[in-house]
Amino acid sequence: MIDKQILNNITVLYAEDESIIQEGITETLSLFGIDVICAQNGQDALSIFKSSPHKIDLILTDVKMPKLDGLGMIEKIREIDKEIPIIITSAHQETTFLMQSIELNISAYVLKPIDIYKLQESLLKAVESKVLKEKLIEKNEKLEIEIQKNEEKQQIIENQSRFAAMGEMIGMIAHQWRQPLSSIGTASYNLKYKLASGKYDLETKEGREEQKSFFSTKLDEIEFYVQSLTTTIDDFRNFFKTDKVFVNTTIENPINNTLKMVQKDLEGNNIGLIVNLNSKNKIDIYENEIVHVLINILKNAQDKHLEKKTQDAKIEIKTQDLDNGIKIEIYDNGGGIEEEYIDKIFEPYFSTKEEKNGTGIGLYMSKIIIENHHDGKLFATNTKDGIFFSIILHTVI
Ligand SMILES: Nc1ncnc2c1ncn2[C@@H]1O[C@H](COP(=O)(O)OP(=O)(O)O)[C@@H](O)[C@H]1O
Ligand SMILES: [Mg+2]
Numbered sequence: 091m092i093d094k095q096i097l098n099n100i101t102v103l104y105a106e107d108e109s110i111i112q113e114g115i116t117e118t119l120s121l122f123g124i125d126v127i128c129a130q131n132g133q134d135a136l137s138i139f140k141s142s143p144h145k146i147d148l149i150l151t152d153v154k155m156p157k158l159d160g161l162g163m164i165e166k167i168r169e170i171d172k173e174i175p176i177i178i179t180s181a182h183q184e185t186t187f188l189m190q191s192i193e194l195n196i197s198a199y200v201l202k203p204i205d206i207y208k209l210q211e212s213l214l215k216a217v218e219s220k221v222l223k224e225k226l227i228e229k230n231e232k233l234e235i236e237i238q239k240n241e242e243k244q245q246i247i248e249n250q251s252r253f254a255a256m257g258e259m260i261g262m263i264a265h266q267w268r269q270p271l272s273s274i275g276t277a278s279y280n281l282k283y284k285l286a287s288g289k290y291d292l293e294t295k296e297g298r299e300e301q302k303s304f305f306s307t308k309l310d311e312i313e314f315y316v317q318s319l320t321t322t323i324d325d326f327r328n329f330f331k332t333d334k335v336f337v338n339t340t341i342e343n344p345i346n347n348t349l350k351m352v353q354k355d356l357e358g359n360n361i362g363l364i365v366n367l368n369s370k371n372k373i374d375i376y377e378n379e380i381v382h383v384l385i386n387i388l389k390n391a392q393d394k395h396l397e398k399k400t401q402d403a404k405i406e407i408k409t410q411d412l413d414n415g416i417k418i419e420i421y422d423n424g425g426g427i428e429e430e431y432i433d434k435i436f437e438p439y440f441s442t443k444e445e446k447n448g449t450g451i452g453l454y455m456s457k458i459i460i461e462n463h464h465d466g467k468l469f470a471t472n473t474k475d476g477i478f479f480s481i482i483l484h485t486v487i
Contacts, residue, residue: 094122096218097123098124099123101127102124104129105150115150127146131155148177150179151176165194176194179201179209180199197212244458247455258385262326262354270316290304338374339375341367345384355392356405359392363404364404367408368411373415373416374485386453388420394425407420415482439451
């Protein structure tokens, strides 16, 4: 069944020279909700059509009319518009009309005197595909606008997420640098002190050897610590490269790279890290993105431990092979989250860290990275003493 509503608000151009018939039919068409534009002959109808071809959805026309008859008018209209539905009304049931009608792509032929139900049926059939097509185009346009808006929103969130990650990175670099910087400070202070105090007797060979050995040990130390500063910067800089290529690797690589960055911070906060890597399968991943996810999860666990001041604070990372992929599990004993919020933690901007300026995009981005970029799965469950994250990645995407 075709929905009669589709006749509502369509515009019909109606050519008919007998005014009594035209008035009666126009009235009926108006009852169907149709807007009717009347023309008294073919010539009239043609010029109305030419002046507003986009407004008219269908043409209803008599055949025998003065000035220009129905078929003559249709021929001219077909030169402009090959698609517009056309219905002919006529008292003449002649086959010549019929042949010509087929050539002119006429939708229907309604005999006079006009049976209203037949006319309605013909109108519905004729206009259905046009109206549906237009509705579809309109819906598509709306959908495209929605999609574009969503893409823009997504882009904003991704940028925010990079900024948030950068902020966290700076914190981690500061931690990582604290110890080597202070060691360099101590070593250079010692060197200066030994020089100033004239501790070595440079008159003797022994004194000179002693000074040389002391200096070279301290300089080696400084070199070692400078190397460690450089490595830290390299680790972090690699993370910020946006190399959008898949690498085929085991999950150990990104995990080790992550640990290089967060380990010092965790140690500094007395959080024990238990690592159990048992996965050998190779997977295709955007390595930096996976590191990003792991950092998000580990930093969240660390935040929770610091907030709760957990005794015997722990974070455990386990990996294992699956039939066609790998699984990473990350547990902490920081107390977890209220059960009512557990489903919300992946929503954008959900954060319980008001005083710490939480952004609430870390886990949202993590889910996008795992599930949209890698076609994997990321989910979280509360355990008795904390939260447990599980990541599944497939060998072949
Ligand atoms: N390990 C965890 N333990 C308890 N709550 C957590 C843990 N990880 C995440 N959450 C909760 O999920 C929320 C969202 O995390 P996230 O998206 O990283 O945003 P943010 O860290 O900026 O708050 C956090 O505010 C916190 O309430
Ligand atoms: Mg976070």
